[in-house]
Structures are given as structure tokens and as C-alpha cells.
Amino acid sequence: MAQKARKDRAKSNSAALNNLHIGSLVVNGVFLLLHFVFRSRSLLLWFILSLPSFICQFTLEKTGRPSYDPETKALKASGEDLAAPGLTEYMFDVVWVTWAAAILVAFLGNWAWFFWTVVPAYGAYKAFGMMGAAKQMAQLGTNSNAGAMPVGNRKQRRAAA
Secondary structure, eight states, X not given: OHHHHHHHHHHHHHHHHHHHHHHHHHHHHHHHHXXXXXXXXXXXXXXXXXXXXXXXXXXXXXXXXXXXXXXXXXXXXXOSOTTOSSHHHHHHHHHHHHHHHHHHHHHHOGGGGGGGGHHHHHHHHHHHHHHHHHHHHHXXXXXXXXXXXXXXXXXXXHHHO
């Protein structure tokens, strides 16, 4: 039963990665085609702002691609679950927002790169939320003595209350 789950994950990971790479090829190809044929767009901005997307794709490829034994073609490792929430999900979001920004820039102009600012803004929002949760956890840790009996005799406890 576990082997079937590993095979299913390997199959879904391969499909997701293939779709990711085809989508990247199409979006970046359209951008470059429109840049060179019709309108001049900033290749420097495209490269700089697409770099996080390329890094995310590389990371997803390295962690999610299943590996097979070259001789027996048996599944060695199914790769990390690419449907997992958290960082994996955020990396896919970075890729998709970058694609949307590249398409908008290709058709509307360089000013549309401002759409890409959603990526760091969302990252800052998530980091702020995680810092708040960490601060709350730290406060719970320091208040863990709140339920314990106060030290001292009865008279001192009444005075403290």
C-alpha cells in the first residue's frame, strides 16, 4: 500500500513539474518573442525579476522530481510532495505571479512589473504573521507558571492577590 502511495506521488510530481516547465517555456518564450519582434521591453528587469521564479523552479525540480534506478527502472525516491502547503505552495505562487507579471509587461509595458511587488509584499505579510505567532508562543512559555501555587504563606498570598 505504501509503494502505491509513493508511485502516485511520483506520478503527480512528474506531471506537476512537466507542466511547470512547459508553462515557463511558453510564458518566457512569449515575452522574449514580443520583446524582439514588436516592442522593446527591459530584458534586465525581466531577468532580475524572473530570477526568483527560476530559483523556485530549480528548487522544486531538485526536491520534487522522482528518481528511478537506471537498470531496473524501479522507483528509488518519489520526491517531496509538491502539493504540500507552506514553502512549496509559496514557491509555486512566486512562479505564477512572475508569469502573470511577464505577460502583463509583454502586452502593456514595463510599468506592469509593479504587479510583481505582490511577491515580496505577501512574503512580508507571512513573515509578520509568523513573528506574531512566535511572540505569542514565547509569551505562553513565560506565563506557564501562572497556574502554579504562589510562593509564601497565606498572608503573603492574600496581599499579592
